[in-house]
Amino acid sequence: MEASRKLTCRQRQVLFSFFLLGVSLASAGELRRYSVVEEREGRSFVTNLVNDLGLGKLEFSRRGAKVISKGNKLHLQLDQETGDLLLMEKVDREELCGHTEPCLLRFQVLLDNPLAIFQADLQITDINDHSPVFLDKKIVLNISESSLPGTTFPLKNAQDMDVGQNGIDSYLISSNSYFHVLTRKRSDGKKYPELVLDRALDREEEAELRLILTAQDGGSPPRSGTTEVHIEVLDINDNAPQFDQLLYRVQIPEDSPIGSLITTVSATDKDIGVNGQISYSLFQASDDISKTFSTHPLTGEVRLKEQLDFEKTQSYEVNIEARDAGTFSGKCTILIQVVDVNDHAPEIVLSAFNNPISENLPETMVAVFSVSDLDSGENGKITCYIQDDLPFFLRPSEENFYTLLTQKPLDRETTAEYNITITVVDMGSPMLRTQVNVTVEVSDVNDNAPAFTQTSYTLFVQENNSPALHIGTISATDSDSGSNAHITYSLLPTHDPQLALSSLISINADNGQLFALRALDYETLQTFEFHVGATDQGSPALSSQALVRVLVLDANDNAPFVLHPLQNASAPCTELLPRAAEPGYLVTKVVAVDRDSGQNAWLSFQLLKATEPGLFTVWAHNGEVRTSRLLSERDAPKLKLLLLVKDNGDPPRSASVTLQVLVVDGFSQPYLPLPEVVSDPTLEEDALTLYLVIALASVSSLFFLSVLLFVGVRLCRRAREASLGGCSVPEGHFSGHLVDVSRAGTLSQSYQYEVCLTGDSGTGEFKFLKPILPNFQDHPLGPEMGENSSCRNDWGFGIRLK
Structure with a gap:
């Protein structure tokens, strides 16, 4: 069984x-x-x-x-x-x-x-894995022989680490004829044994008893532990010590120093002598109580042996025994209530953390954390908060859990990182706090388009440039980061169908450098403009554009071109000069143009060589060829001039003009002597004023003389026409080979000439030479010009100067 x-x-x-x-x-x-x-x-x-x-x-x-x-x-x-x-x-x-x-x-x-x-x-x-254990291997009892049957003697209880039904269930005593054991339960539920006297003791019959006390738990199977009960039978001592109060209530702060007085218990004994001497001790004290408290055996002072901790144990029940010198003892209980002090700072436990946080998102969870405080009462009440100047807020949730959320969409371009200090403060005195720093990074989204440093760019390039020439750089920035800020550049399609942009310009997609693909010609293309795009690599990609204007700078790559007199005719053109011409007589005007612009098109005229040196002068700025003195008999009838037309470029370019002049007798031609006014830029301001006055007077005088001369010449011409019998000038338009030099070169006036020779003149003498003041297109040169004429051309010319 x-x-x-x-x-x-x-x-x-x-x-x-x-x-x-x-x-x-x-x-x-x-x-x-x-x-x-x-x-x-x-x-x-x-x-x-x-x-x-x-x-x-x-x-x-x-x-x-x-x-x-x-x-x-x-x-x-x-x-x-x-x-x-x-x-x-x-x-x-x-x-x-x-x-x-x-x-x-x-x-x-x-x-x-x-x-x-x-x-x-x-x-x-719990499972029943611990056996009951008595702290003392021997329990000594001194029982007077005068003790009456039914008297009880409390015994020290056993300790069992198990709880519930696995804890101590009952106590047993070994078989004897004097005692039995009762199992009692204290207010805290723990069971302890009491030895009950069944019949009176007789010291002379049996002076001591040795019994075995067994503590048995309620586990299955049960476990047990034993100790020896040594009973010594004493002489009569009929008064036991009595405490002033059976229950003491004490409160003590948990931070009380070791050695602090808890309370003082007091008991009295009516006996005298040795039987009346009382000693105090802890009764049925557990290991925890024995380590924490001590009792002075003579004074009854109960003092603190070990630091208290409210969070570990909130109250203690301490039993004090007062024993006289005899067999009697009394007991009292001290209920010690530990008072909490604020000795624990709040704790923060981060449960979840979402980092980084994408910008432009609405309310987003950043972190979830819990807070706690081991203290109690006001000391355990806590408040949690973060800085006020941050776009975040705390939302409390279940049982001291908080959620850290964004208050509004974040902008990485404004703030890329936030340092958040979570502060937890209790309500104790003094208040204790705990802080945890959380760094939240803001991740970028593509919400910023590239921005050019300028809305428009103007680039200059010299014509005749080398291919693949770097002509300038455009630049754009993007406030985003990573691939969202990586910019590529491109040429945008132009709306001008005549502009072949792809053959003119290329762009480096990585750095925005612009290159001319071929040599540019200022005379063909002076300026052109186009748009350049900057696109990031975000998703979706964002872009912007800027206007680029390219100005082609002129180079002196064209020599002057002589319009009059033409140099490619079948025979050189001969100008007529009356022998009676006064100094300053206008022989002809050299007209030239230059395809370049600016100072590269500023022309100057120079007389290089003449048959009669000193007879002619050329005005450097307008190309007018004038006589510088009167003709003499020694001067040759046919003169040849070599003129140079030069521009103002660097280096300069030039063209030469060959001009033949035929001196004729009995022919007069009005001329407009234009005196040269030489200005010296080094003159003082007062001298310059004087010269201006003199120049104004001279111009006025010359104008008046010119009017008089013009009238005299007209009268003289009419008289000469009557004596020569007239010169037939056919009606109609000039030949289509007529050259219009209006606004060309540096001419400032308009001149038209008509030359007519006698058809039967074998010597080539002039019939007349007259200026044609009406529009030359209404008076074409007729075919009557003979083969022996000194100026034989199948085309006429008119020069209009403005």
């Missing part, structure tokens, strides 16, 4: 060790409780959270479930694939909770997207 009973108990223990209580999960705001037997091996199954939370495995994995334990003491492990909640290692209930019952481990299950927090408790169920 005994073997069968042991086998049954062992089976019950095995079954009990694998027993797991079920868990009923309610809504996210309710407390869930699981249960597991202590001493289970690591990775033992607790529950399946996928089923308990009513989630599918995919959703459970997507929401990133986490298990968070108070104080970050990780006793549980979550399998993310299956959702199984497992024990990480073997759990010892006595180590975790001591005598506290029930033994609960608080933890939370945290889910993201959306945020949900489930509170849960893991209850560690």
Whole structure:
């Protein structure tokens, strides 16, 4: 029977060790409780959270479930694939909770997207793995022989680390004829033995007794522990010590120094002598009480031996025994209430942190954290806050959990990083605080288009440039970062169909450098403009554009071109000069143009060579060829001049003009002598004023003389026409070979000439020479010009100067 009973108990223990209580999960705001037997091996199954939370495995994995334990003491492990909640290692209930019952481990299950927090408790169920133990191997009792039957004698109780039904259940005493044991229960639920006298003792018959006291727990199978009870029978001492009060109530702050006086107990004994001498001691004190408190045996002072900790133990029940020299003793109880002081700063536990945060997003979760304080009352009340000048705010959630959120969309271009200080302050005195710094980075989105440094660019390039010449650089910046700020440049299509932009300009897509693809010609293209685009590599890409204007600068690459007199005719043109011409007579005007511009087109005229040196002068600025003196008989009838037309370029370009002049008798031609006014730029300001006055008077005089001369010449010409019999001038238009030099070169006036020779003149004498004042297009040169004429051309010319 005994073997069968042991086998049954062992089976019950095995079954009990694998027993797991079920868990009923309610809504996210309710407390869930699981249960597991202590001493289970690591990775033992607790529950399946996928089923308990009513989630599918995919959703459970997507929401990133986490298990968070108070104080970050990780006793549980979550399998993310299956959702199984497992024990990480073997759990010892006595180590975790001591005598506290029930033994609960608080933890939370945290889910993201959306945020949900489930509170849960893991209850560690006790197994009977500790036997009762007596602190003293021997209990000595001095019992007077005068003790009456029924007298009780309290005995020191045994200690058992197990709780509940596995704790001490009963006490037994070995078989004897004097005593039996009663099992009593204190106010805290602990059981202790009392020895009850069954019949009176007789010291002379038996002076001492040795009994075995057994403490047995209620486990299955039960465990037990024993100690020896040594009873010495004494002579009569009929008065026991009596305390002033049976119950003392004391409050003491937890930060009281070691050695502080808790209270002083006092007891009296009516006996005298040795039987009236009282000594005080702790009675039935546990290890914790024995380490924490001490009692002076003579004075009854109870003092502090070890630092108190309210967060560990809030109250103590201390039993004091007053024993006289005889066999009697009295007992009292001290209830010590530990008063909390603010000796613990609040704690912050960061559970989730989302970093970096994308800019331009509305309210976004940055972090989830919990706060706690081990103190109680006002000392445990906490306030949480962050800086006021940040675009973030705190939102409280379940049971001291807070969520850090963005208050508005962030702008990385304004602030790329935030340093957030989370401050937790309790309400104690003095207040204690804890701060945690969190750095939040703002990630970039492509919300800024590239911006050119200028809205338009003007570039200059000299004509006849070499191909692939770098003519300038455009630049754009982007406030974004990374690929969102990487800029590529491109030429935008032009709206001018005649501008072949792709054959003129190319651009480096990486740095915005512009290159001329071919040599440019100022005379063909002076300026052109186009748009350039800058595009980033964001998604979607953003772009902007700028106007680029290219100005082609002129180079002196064209020599002057002589319009009059033409140099490519079949025969050189001959100008007629009356022998009676006065000095300053206008022989002809050389007209030339230059395709260049600016100073490259400023022309100057120079007489290089003449048959009669000193007879002619050429005005350097307008090309007028005039006589410088009167003709003499020694001068040749046919004169040849070589003139040079030169521009003002660097280096200068030039062209030569060959001019033949035929001196004729009896021919007069009005001329407009234009005196040269030489100005010296070094003259003083007063001299310049004088010269201007003289020049104005001279011009006025010359104008008056010119009018008189013009009238005289007209009268003379009419008289000469009458004597020569006239000159037939055919009506009609000039030949199409007429050259119009209006606004060409540096001419300032308009001149037209008509030359007519006698048809039967064998010597080539002039019939007349007259200026044609009307429009030359209305008076073409007739075919009457003979073969022997000194100026034979099939084309006429008119020069209009403006």
